[in-house]
Amino acid sequence: DQQVKQNSPSLSVQEGRISILNCDYTNSMFDYFLWYKKYPAEGPTFLISISSIKDKNEDGRFTVFLNKSAKHLSLHIVPSQPGDSAVYFCAASGSSGGSNYKLTFGKGTLLTVNP
């Protein structure tokens, strides 16, 4: 039973355009959500997060939107750059700021930004 779902295994966009990566979750106990970027044979690197008390968080070119009623979040990257090409993982936690920071990951979406 996949509690965090990324239904698009891949996404291809043109440089300069917006990339929108989607994520759905089923566990209503999740209250903290994160996006990670991962290159092959490397560990994930943190991008941006959002707490369930917010519906938007922005950091430079990256914006995460959270729709709690739909149990859906999305990561917007604008403008997209070729260096953004990587696998993006959505992750969720049910203990934001707590000592047991267990994360549940989606399967990831491979983003390719074409020059």
Add this chain to the structure above:
Amino acid sequence: GAVVSQHPSWVICKSGTSVKIECRSLDFQATTMFWYRQFPKQSLMLMATSNEGSKATYEQGVEKDKFLINHASLTLSTLTVTSAHPEDSSFYICSAGDGEQFFGPGTRLTVL
């Protein structure tokens, strides 16, 4: 920033042997470290939570006698894959942090 290292970065071993993977937090201390496994085109699956000075907490379906975890200090956790088999071949990633998690670069294990 917080740095987590893993050693080795890749290892090839024969079936039936044991392999130890180290996870170190280089510039911070962490009471809690996590071990994940990732199969190709799959998500990172949490295997266990490693707690300094106490026993690890394993996720459902993960054999604790096969995947031995030792968190001997606030900067080091080890994962030992005992009697490795080809189906254990995977990418093993650790993370460390008592709040935000910082990930290591991963270890590619191939069991022949």
